[in-house]
Amino acid sequence: MPNWLIYLLAFSSGFAIMAVELLGGRMLAPYFGGSVAVWGSIITVFMLSLSLGYLAGGRWSLNSPTLRRYGSLFMTGGLLTLPLVFFATPIMDGISLSIADERYGSLLAALALFFLPTTVLGMISPYSVRLLTEDSARSGHVAGRLYFVSTLGSALGTLATSFYLVLYLEVNSILLGLVGILLLGGLAACGYPRTRIGAAWRNAHA
Numbered sequence: 404m405p406n407w408l409i410y411l412l413a414f415s416s417g418f419a420i421m422a423v424e425l426l427g428g429r430m431l432a433p434y435f436g437g438s439v440a441v442w443g444s445i446i447t448v449f450m451l452s453l454s455l456g457y458l459a460g461g462r463w464s465l466n467s468p469t470l471r472r473y474g475s476l477f478m479t480g481g482l483l484t485l486p487l488v489f490f491a492t493p494i495m496d497g498i499s500l501s502i503a504d505e506r507y508g509s510l511l512a513a514l515a516l517f518f519l520p521t522t523v524l525g526m527i528s529p530y531s532v533r534l535l536t537e538d539s540a541r542s543g544h545v546a547g548r549l550y551f552v553s554t555l556g557s558a559l560g561t562l563a564t565s566f567y568l569v570l571y572l573e574v575n576s577i578l579l580g581l582v583g584i585l586l587l588g589g590l591a592a593c594g595y596p597r598t599r600i601g602a603a604w605r606n607a608h609a
Contacts, residue, residue: 456525
C-alpha cells in the first residue's frame with residue numbers, strides 16, 4: 404500500500420476524532436450545560452480513550468500487521484460512532500434525570516457515548532506507524548511524521564467543525580459524514596490487493 408495512502412488515512416482519523424470531540428460539547432450542552440466542568444469531562448474521556456487506544460494499537464500491531472486489520476479499525480470506529488446518531492438522546496435523557504450534578508452526569512454521558520469509538524480510533528496511529536516502518540533505525544522519524552500528519556488532521560477537523568460545519572449542518576448529519584469517511588477509509592485499506600501487500604512486507608523484512 405502506498406505510504407501516502409496510509410498518511411491520508413491517519414489524517415482522516417485525526418480529523419474525525421477532533422470533529423466528534425467538538426460535537427460532543429454541542430450534544431451534551433442541552434442536558435448539562437456548556438461549563439468548564441462539562442468540557443473537562445469530555446476532554447478527560449477523550450484523553451483516556453486515546454491513551455488506551457494507543458496502547459492497544461501498539462500491542463496489536465506486533466502480531467503480523469496487515470492492511471485488512473488496519474482497515475477493520477476504521478470500519479469498527481465508524482460503526483461504533485454510528486449509534487451516536489440514534490441513541491445519544493435517550494442515553495443523555497436517562498443520565499440527566501438520574502444524576503443532578505452536571506459534573507458527574509456529563510462525565511458518565513461522555514463515557515457512555517464516546518469511550519468505545521474513540522478508543523478504537525486511537526489504535527489507528529500506532530498501527531499506522533507499524534505499517535510504515537521498514538527500518539527500525541528510522542522508526543522515530545516515521546512516528547514523528549505520522550503523528551505530525553495525524554495531528555494536522557485533528558487541527559483541520561477542529562477548525563472545519565467549529566468554523567463551518569456546525570453553522571450549516573445538523574450534528575447528526577456531520578456524524579453521518581464522519582462515519583462515511585471512516586467506512587470508506589476502512590474499505591480502501593481492506594480492498595488493497597493482497598498480493599502486493601505480501602510482496603512489500605517480504606521485501607521490507609527480508
